[in-house]
Amino acid sequence: MEWQQYELEREQRLANARDHAASIPLEEIDVGHWDLMRDDTIWPYFERLRREEPVYYHKDSIVGPFWSVTNYELIKAVDSDAEQFSSEPTIGLNEVSAEDSASSFISMDDPHHAVQRKAVAPVAGPRNLAALEPQIRGRVVGILESLPIGETFNWVDKVSIELTTQMLATLFDFPFEDRHLLTRWSDIATSPRKAGLWDTVEERQRELNECLQYMTRLRDERAKKPGGYDLLTMLAQNEGTKNMSPVQFLGNLLLLIIGGNDTTRNSISGGVLAMNRWPEEFKKVKADRSKIPNAVAEIIRWQTPLAFMRRTTTRDVDLAGTVIPKGERVLMWYASGNRDESVFENADVLDVDRTNARQHLSFGFGVHRCMGNRVAELQLRILWEEMLERYSQIEVVGAPIRAISNFVRGYTHLPVRLHV
Numbered sequence: 001m002e003w004q005q006y007e008l009e010r011e012q013r014l015a016n017a018r019d020h021a022a023s024i025p026l027e028e029i030d031v032g033h034w035d036l037m038r039d040d041t042i043w044p045y046f047e048r049l050r051r052e053e054p055v056y057y058h059k060d061s062i063v064g065p066f067w068s069v070t071n072y073e074l075i076k077a078v079d080s081d082a083e084q085f086s087s088e089p090t091i092g093l094n095e096v097s098a099e100d101s102a103s104s105f106i107s108m109d110d111p112h113h114a115v116q117r118k119a120v121a122p123v124a125g126p127r128n129l130a131a132l133e134p135q136i137r138g139r140v141v142g143i144l145e146s147l148p149i150g151e152t153f154n155w156v157d158k159v160s161i162e163l164t165t166q167m168l169a170t171l172f173d174f175p176f177e178d179r180h181l182l183t184r185w186s187d188i189a190t191s192p193r194k195a196g197l198w199d200t201v202e203e204r205q206r207e208l209n210e211c212l213q214y215m216t217r218l219r220d221e222r223a224k225k226p227g228g229y230d231l232l233t234m235l236a237q238n239e240g241t242k243n244m245s246p247v248q249f250l251g252n253l254l255l256l257i258i259g260g261n262d263t264t265r266n267s268i269s270g271g272v273l274a275m276n277r278w279p280e281e282f283k284k285v286k287a288d289r290s291k292i293p294n295a296v297a298e299i300i301r302w303q304t305p306l307a308f309m310r311r312t313t314t315r316d317v318d319l320a321g322t323v324i325p326k327g328e329r330v331l332m333w334y335a336s337g338n339r340d341e342s343v344f345e346n347a348d349v350l351d352v353d354r355t356n357a358r359q360h361l362s363f364g365f366g367v368h369r370c371m372g373n374r375v376a377e378l379q380l381r382i383l384w385e386e387m388l389e390r391y392s393q394i395e396v397v398g399a400p401i402r403a404i405s406n407f408v409r410g411y412t413h414l415p416v417r418l419h420v
């Protein structure tokens, strides 16, 4: 399907969703249903929840009962209150075993969380990133120079995935020729069985064990070598992390691989899509490159690569007049907070000059705020600088295909043609 045709049909779908969202009883709204995300029609449902019940209990959701928090200020309030809203046992919707629950620091509360985060945080800090910038730029240029001009290709495969994979290899100082293993492990860990990457639980576990063995070997080598700013050296040499159990080591590796993979990948694809929907914005950044950093923040707001994070109440909590009982699943819908009109005017639209774009919630808020946010921004900034240098247009020529997930807001396919 042509892009224009896709856009017309999308408008129609959205108009239908607006009517539907306005007419059904609140209890029929299920923002946990992945179809709403896949069809990109979730927005009017969020809008209604924000307006009528920003703290809402979905008792009959397809994913089982949970609470939605949908407005900007309340999401911040929940994310800032780790005592009453715990990240344990998990930040995902599905319940996990006790062993898996303590397997990475994103799903731990302080003080354990803080110790492990502190050990690896420097890799994503300003000093390390400044040192990595020339290497990242070199890799971005290498990828862009290999792309065909005037021919249709899948942007997701050739650019978004390739670039994030190379970036991860840089952060881990991972053997470059084996870098595709990183994407493979991330995909295996995050894909549901129905996506077709694995058939049996044993098969999945076998591949994850391969990841563990490969990484353990690298870590043991690095433990003996002094210095080094890559993630594995840090995990190997830091007091807080060097004696982790295999389950914890694997959990933290997967956190770092997944954290840096799907999210950045989908911001890269989402940015190109949004610049096609609002071509004036592309012209503005093309004419004035100093707008790129703000445009990057705005792309990350607009895309919101992770739709939510989950918390679990540690006691009965009164949130804006609604009592959430102890032990309940609470989803902070960043995707909804980022479209909250009381904070972001014309929130559905990409606006590279938006003055408060940086206040988006895509990286979360509070003690778990994304550790790799500067890495992601750096990567996107360099990519846009190099793309604007080379191309007069990055034209989307057909329908994007979205991932089937209520959590990762992403794309598997984006047909693009480059013009110089």
Ligand code: HEM
Pocket (backbone or CB within 6 Å): 079, 105, 106, 107, 117, 124, 171, 255, 256, 259, 260, 261, 263, 264, 267, 300, 304, 305, 306, 309, 362, 363, 364, 365, 366, 367, 368, 369, 370, 371, 372, 373, 375, 376
């Ligand atoms: C646009 C790209 C990215 C987005 C939207 C994103 C989003 C998020 C979000 C929403 C959280 C949870 C925040 C919370 O619970 O309050 C998070 C945590 C985290 N992210 Fe990212 N992320 C991105 C890129 C990255 C990259 C590139 C890395 C690694 C290099 C990374 C590593 C992590 C880690 C380790 C955590 C756990 C932090 C903690 O629990 O203290 N992320 N990210």
